[in-house]
Amino acid sequence: MKVNEQKLNEIVEKAISDLAAGYGGVMVALGDKLGLYRAMAGQGPLSSTEVAKLAGCAERYVREWLNSQAAAGYVVYHPSSETYELTPEQAMVLANEDSPLFLPPAWEVPASMWFDEEKTIEAFRTGRGIGWDEHNPRLYRGVAAFYRNAYQGQLVSDWLPALENGTEKLNAGAKIADVGCGHGHSTIIMAEAFPGSRFWGFDIHPDSIEAARANAKKRGVGDRVTFEVADAKNYPAQGFDLICFFDCLHDMGDPVGAARHAREALSPNGSIMLVEPYANDRVEDNLNSIGRLYYSASTTLCCAHSLSEEGMALGAQAGEKKLTKVLKEAGFWTIRAAKKTPFNLIVEAQP
Numbered sequence: 481m482k483v484n485e486q487k488l489n490e491i492v493e494k495a496i497s498d499l500a501a502g503y504g505g506v507m508v509a510l511g512d513k514l515g516l517y518r519a520m521a522g523q524g525p526l527s528s529t530e531v532a533k534l535a536g537c538a539e540r541y542v543r544e545w546l547n548s549q550a551a552a553g554y555v556v557y558h559p560s561s562e563t564y565e566l567t568p569e570q571a572m573v574l575a576n577e578d579s580p581l582f583l584p585p586a587w588e589v590p591a592s593m594w595f596d597e598e599k600t601i602e603a604f605r606t607g608r609g610i611g612w613d614e615h616n617p618r619l620y621r622g623v624a625a626f627y628r629n630a631y632q633g634q635l636v637s638d639w640l641p642a643l644e645n646g647t648e649k650l651n652a653g654a655k656i657a658d659v660g661c662g663h664g665h666s667t668i669i670m671a672e673a674f675p676g677s678r679f680w681g682f683d684i685h686p687d688s689i690e691a692a693r694a695n696a697k698k699r700g701v702g703d704r705v706t707f708e709v710a711d712a713k714n715y716p717a718q719g720f721d722l723i724c725f726f727d728c729l730h731d732m733g734d735p736v737g738a739a740r741h742a743r744e745a746l747s748p749n750g751s752i753m754l755v756e757p758y759a760n761d762r763v764e765d766n767l768n769s770i771g772r773l774y775y776s777a778s779t780t781l782c783c784a785h786s787l788s789e790e791g792m793a794l795g796a797q798a799g800e801k802k803l804t805k806v807l808k809e810a811g812f813w814t815i816r817a818a819k820k821t822p823f824n825l826i827v828e829a830q831p
């Protein structure tokens with residue numbers, strides 16, 4: 481078969497750029513963990529000696545690392561003074577841990593995927609699932625830290641107000657469940673914003689529940705938040721006014737069963753809020769960087785976990801149409817997309 485030179489060059493260029501990004505992820509993790517980005521933030525142009533001194537690291541390593549960052553476009557290099565600068569925009573993504581755009585912890589996720597490669601190869605061959613609890617622990621830290629910032633930036637200010645009476649309900653004092661709560665950041669952020677409401681977080685992963693309890697204590701909301709190990713289909717149905725699923729319904733083996741249990745656990749005027757990875761309904765409309773990221777995570781994490789349970793394997797790119805079908809099967813009839821962001825689809829449903 482004849483090879484088209486131009487097309488070949490394009491794919492090679494793309495593959496090399498992706499490979500460089502893979503190497504670069506290790507550099508980002510180093511920059512975060514060694515405090516190099518934080519040392520540079522707000523300082524203007526610095527020599528490699530100054531960066532090394534501020535971060536307490538060896539200059540020769542730091543100089544090489546700085547050049548990798550300049551090549552990545554993550555710091556600016558000034559050739560005339562041989563100095564390096566982290567701009568305010570770069571600091572928002574790389575240095576400021578409270579910024580909703582802070583990305584370094586996200587690299588813990590592919591790090592865990594590499595650790596688990598053998599398990600994934602085996603799973604592809606046998607079709608068996610891989611439970612959430614079977615992964616390298618870097619996964620849990622990465623997911624929790626990455627999502628925490630998005631929730632901190634948007635949950636109370638944008639997502640809850642997009643629900644019908646969402647903010648009013650929580651201000652008035654409501655009972656809220658956070659199903660598949662992981663390390664509990666979403667639960668805790670809501671508990672901080674709505675001190676008159678009562679919150680329950682449920683997850684099947686005992687280590688995550690332990691981390692969630694520790695986080696609640698650290699953030700001083702232990703009086704109004706309870707975290708329990710429980711499956712999405714059997715936590716106590718105690719008349720919740722709002723039941724939330726943050727990035728987890730598609731992970732479940734039986735999302736219809738989980739949504740049905742939620743319906744039965746609601747108070748008469750209660751509703752559920754699904755926060756799912758943003759996706760269009762058709763594969764061909766998800767073929768972009770975000771789709772690539774989510775389909776990849778979905779292959780090794782989301783589908784793998786679902787297959788370890790009942791195995792519906794909706795996938796992280798299910799899209800509104802398939803999610804609506806799941807909710808209808810579970811007995812929800814008023815369903816609407818309350819909000820769409822480049823990363824998330826927020827769906828509200830009532831029986």
Ligand SMILES: C[S@@+](CC[C@H](N)C(=O)[O-])C[C@H]1O[C@@H](n2cnc3c(N)ncnc32)[C@H](O)[C@@H]1O
Pocket residue numbers: 612623624627628659660661662663664666682683684685688710711712713725726727728731732733785789
């Ligand atoms: C991608 S993580 C999301 C965690 C958290 N909601 C967040 O946004 O950071 C998916 C979570 O769903 C939980 N999960 C999966 N299947 C579950 C089930 N059947 N019942 C309860 N939790 C489940 C996992 O243990 C995991 O903590």
